[in-house]
Amino acid sequence: MKAPRLPEQPPPGPTRPGFWRSPLRGPWLTSILGSALLPLIAISAITGFLSQASYNPGLGHNSVLPGGGLGWDVFGFSWPTSPAWLYAFTQGLHVICGLTAIPLLLAKLWSVMPKLFEWPPLRSLAHLLERASLALLVGGSLFVFFTGLLNIQLYYPWSFNFVPSHYYAAIVFLAALALHVGLKLSTVRRSFRRRGVVRPLRADLEHTEPEPYEEGTTAPLEPRAPTMSRRAMLGTVGAASLGVGLMAVGQVVGGPLRGLAWLTPRGRVGDGPNGFPVNKTAAAREILPGETGPAWRLQLDGGRRVRLSRDDLLAMPQHTYDLPIACVEGWSTTQSWTGVRLRDLAERAGLAGADQVLVESLQKKGAFRRVTLSSKQIADDRSLLALRVNGVDLSPDHGFPARIIVPAAPGVHCTKWVGSMSFERA
Numbered sequence: 001m002k003a004p005r006l007p008e009q010p011p012p013g014p015t016r017p018g019f020w021r022s023p024l025r026g027p028w029l030t031s032i033l034g035s036a037l038l039p040l041i042a043i044s045a046i047t048g049f050l051s052q053a054s055y056n057p058g059l060g061h062n063s064v065l066p067g068g069g070l071g072w073d074v075f076g077f078s079w080p081t082s083p084a085w086l087y088a089f090t091q092g093l094h095v096i097c098g099l100t101a102i103p104l105l106l107a108k109l110w111s112v113m114p115k116l117f118e119w120p121p122l123r124s125l126a127h128l129l130e131r132a133s134l135a136l137l138v139g140g141s142l143f144v145f146f147t148g149l150l151n152i153q154l155y156y157p158w159s160f161n162f163v164p165s166h167y168y169a170a171i172v173f174l175a176a177l178a179l180h181v182g183l184k185l186s187t188v189r190r191s192f193r194r195r196g197v198v199r200p201l202r203a204d205l206e207h208t209e210p211e212p213y214e215e216g217t218t219a220p221l222e223p224r225a226p227t228m229s230r231r232a233m234l235g236t237v238g239a240a241s242l243g244v245g246l247m248a249v250g251q252v253v254g255g256p257l258r259g260l261a262w263l264t265p266r267g268r269v270g271d272g273p274n275g276f277p278v279n280k281t282a283a284a285r286e287i288l289p290g291e292t293g294p295a296w297r298l299q300l301d302g303g304r305r306v307r308l309s310r311d312d313l314l315a316m317p318q319h320t321y322d323l324p325i326a327c328v329e330g331w332s333t334t335q336s337w338t339g340v341r342l343r344d345l346a347e348r349a350g351l352a353g354a355d356q357v358l359v360e361s362l363q364k365k366g367a368f369r370r371v372t373l374s375s376k377q378i379a380d381d382r383s384l385l386a387l388r389v390n391g392v393d394l395s396p397d398h399g400f401p402a403r404i405i406v407p408a409a410p411g412v413h414c415t416k417w418v419g420s421m422s423f424e425r426a
């Protein structure tokens with residue numbers, strides 16, 4: 001049976017060039033939106049990969065990718081412990097830039113909409129490959145940005161694992177984007193050379209002209225009269241981006257801006273010295289009060305096995321440092337933590353100068369119930385098994401009876417409700 005042939009002429013609707021009539025669309029608008037988007041995507045990409053590196057994926061079961069990812073530590077360096085705000089900064093930037101990019105991305109996609117309905121949909125093998133790369137670009141960008149947005153709400157309306165899906169989709173998206181930017185660079189240069197980078201922004205509504213129609217571009221064949229200038233359109237998109245970005249800044253820097261973090265809602269939990277944000281409460285992690293009561297013991301392994309009660313730990317030298325908890329969802333909060341140095345615990349376990357420590361939580365499930373900390377992290381004076389915060393005992397939601405606090409480590413590595421620590425040689 002012969003395959004049905006597509007009509008030469010596009011059917012009525014969005015595949016007809018005359019269907020898309022906004023006078024604002026055209027290579028210049030797409031180029032300026034793409035140029036604004038590019039640095040935000042670059043920062044999100046770099047900080048996203050740094051977030052993977054911060055897990056020290058080469059150690060123990062730290063890799064959050066299935067099967068340990070590629071099976072070796074692609075980053076090849078141990079995550080530093082200084083400055084203490086490092087992860088708060090990199091992950092804060094990741095979320096701020098990711099959120100700021102969303103209004104720009106939507107505007108960019110609006111600007112190229114006519115090209116998504118090109119007719120005929122497939123002309124040749126080369127055209128098929130080009131369309132496939134665009135499907136990866138558009139699909140990849142929407143997937144990466146919107147899974148990120150939902151993740152910071154702790155809302156998971158899907159059954160796949162967020163971290164590997166977001167990570168691998170980002171790699172596909174970035175590869176498609178590199179190809180796309182390479183192919184479009186000449187269009188960007190030509191548009192800016194012809195029309196100037198900012199000149200079209202000077203035109204008010206009365207002087208807003210459509211870009212000249214050119215087959216194969218997004219400039220309209222039959223433009224309508226403008227109802228807004230390019231300046232007004234880009235101003236609106238820019239204001240939406242800045243507004244969303246500012247809301248995200250609040251959760252990183254704290255202070256009065258934190259109240260604005262509607263898209264990244266991490267409220268205080270409780271009052272008083274323990275009244276600061278928390279991601280997973282003791283109830284959510286099914287920590288039973290009996291497990292953390294007077295019968296609780298910390299099991300230390302190294303050269304020998306030691307079991308310590310909370311009073312035993314409080315009898316050891318106590319140290320206090322102001323350190324941030326910096327969450328993978330981008331928020332951070334600096335508090336004053338008091339507890340025992342990890343390296344004192346290594347010595348107590350009979351393995352001073354240990355190369356790594358496997359920390360296990362009382363949590364029965366959850367990706368981060370076991371974490372391996374590096375020799376650098378153990379050796380830092382400020383790395384603590386914290387027992388108290390802001391001068392009082394930790395609350396159950398902040399990890400009572402004891403939690404890890406390591407400078408510059410991602411929050412998920414600051415294990416709460418610690419049950420055991422095994423110091424090891426590499």
Ligand code: HEM
Nearest residue numbers: 026027030034035038112115137138141184187188217218
């Ligand atoms: C998330 C990122 C991006 C997505 C999803 C995206 C998507 C698209 C799509 C679907 C098209 C239409 C297909 C085509 O003309 O081949 C297009 C065109 C274009 N894009 Fe992008 N793009 C992105 C980023 C960028 C960046 C960073 C730049 C520039 C630095 C850029 C510049 C352009 C240009 C100049 C065109 C042609 C516009 C025209 O012919 O009128 N894009 N983009």
